[in-house]
Amino acid sequence: MNEVYDISHLLAGVMLVTSFALLYQERIASVLNAFAAQSITLALAVAWAAWSQDRPDLFITALIALTLKGIIIPVALHRTVTRLGIHREVEKVVGVGIALMVGLALTGLAQALLMKVAHGPLSYASEQLALALAIILLGFLMMIVRRNAVTQVVGFMSMENGLILAATGARGMPLVVEVSVAFSVLIALFVFAVFVFRIRERFDTIDIEALDRMRGDRR
């Protein structure tokens, strides 16, 4: 059984590395590529879980991750960015160095938290859950330290990747949940699409900073 876990941990580890890669990209195009790489790795991880746990239903989740998040969304966002001709460079709230340091701290935190459950019957899941939690937290971090709406969307979807990884790590979790996660991602995308277009319509930019002027009480 060990190689089963070794491979799933390897794939989860690669996802974590791409999460860090997302944090230090300078251009939006490379952010999208890094996200696509993460989603494809997720698809592999889920497919591996489906095969090793003998749960064919998980292949559907893997397929969704591959086609939707690995291909369709990155391509669509690439096009949007090119078409709108906006902000080719990633705008940062804090520098790359600080973001990476905070990211490391969050990864350590995730490991420390899950260490508590690393004994007993659930030890098999704790490693993957720790990696998944680190990916989720790095997704948050990305949403916080990036200003552009597109990069925030990517941060959000990277967080969803972490969630799906966690859900597949929990052995035997019913399909209901995986479908619902995919479903919620779809809805979320719909919502995001609406906003990206509306923000464009209103401000001629999808820079979140333009929205900050509206903060506080209505005048």
Place this chain on the structure above:
Amino acid sequence: MIHETYQFVVLIPYAAALLLVALPGYRTGAIVNVVASGLTFAAGLWLVGGERTVGHYAIVDEFNIVFIAINTLVGFTTSIFSASYIGHEIETGRLPPNFVRFYHAMFQAMMGSMNVALVANNIGVMWVGLEIATLITVVMVGLYRTPQSIEAAWKYFILASVGISLAFFGTILIYLAGQPALGEGVPAMTWSLLEAAAAKMDPAILDLAFIFLLIGYGTKVGLAPLHAWLPDAHAEGPTPISAVLSGLLLNVALYALLRFKMVIAGQPAALDPGPVMITMGLVSLIFAAFMLYQRRDIKRLFAYSSIEHMGLIVFAFGMGGPLANFAGLLHMAMHSLTKSGIFFAVGHIAQAKGTQRIAEITGLSETHPRLAVAFALAVLAICGMPPFGVFASEFLILTTTFAREPWLALLPAFGLLVAFGALLMRLQGTIFGEPTGAAHPVKASFVPIIMHLLLVLTAGIYLPAALVAWFRRAAELLG
């Protein structure tokens, strides 16, 4: 089959949503909306009168039936208010008629999703229901498409997605905790089985899960410091949505939190959720009470008041025990009714004055006397003035706390007094004084406001023994 009545509270709203998508014309849409909400309310009442069942898919016990009753009732009255509110918005051109079709369909879909979250006997399905309801409100908050409403919706969306993710991670952890006792698959996600098997679960995982669930669902309840989305979302969306947000969605999130508390309470070795909830509740209560003084927008003012009351309710449930739980449930019901009533009044006031700025809303007693009286009564009720029901529930929370932890009772009492001062100060300014600015006539529908006020008043004067017995059984389930 009668024992499947719960299906109606879910199916009626979803069927109505599909119908409303197809129906052109906002007037027919509004009527269908009211009728569907009325039918859902009838189904809710039927459920209250029916037997309590724990099935494979759904759970109907004394505890969640309280939430279902409030949910369907306020959904019904809000749909009546919404009909007159939206009519005015279309006349003044703030909303294009084709948006309204979408609005009505979304309203029903949201009610249906909240009911799914409430009746589901599965932690995953509950999560899905709550998330769909939340995402719909995000879209609704951005409905006016003004820069402010888009900013509010964006902020709401970002914070809600944080909540969504953390709550889901907590859900996975609960599933893992239940797995050794219940086996793989659906049983380890079923409420009724989880509650029964809690004693066999690993306390360390339950602790970890509860922290994630508290932060995740706590974001939706609007607990400080995770409340930042709440005032914006209330202020910028259409007022019926503010009423539903304050009166219902916060409750559904609270329901999720309390259910998980029931599971965790079954394992004595796990962390006691009580003190954590007491702390978060008190911080929200006192923080929001002070924030009330600086508000310039009337809907924002009452959004902070919702944070304050949710804080008090979480505090009461944190105290625990049959009496405090009873008081918490009662206060939750009273707050839902009163606060949505206030938003009904505020919606018409904002339409009459053409603004939401408190400074520009003055002298209502001269220009709109009936609206002024309804608004004043509702605000006095939420301030906790006798003889309204909010007074009774707040009094009960304070006295039970005082009996057990005298010093602790000073904090909520202090917060309530601070909030009382702020609301009374604002009320005086809006009702009396020289009328300034615009004063459009509004075809306000007073039925929902009067219904809510009468219910709150009746609850304050006389609580029927059957209702007391029901709430007491629900409180006992909470432990």
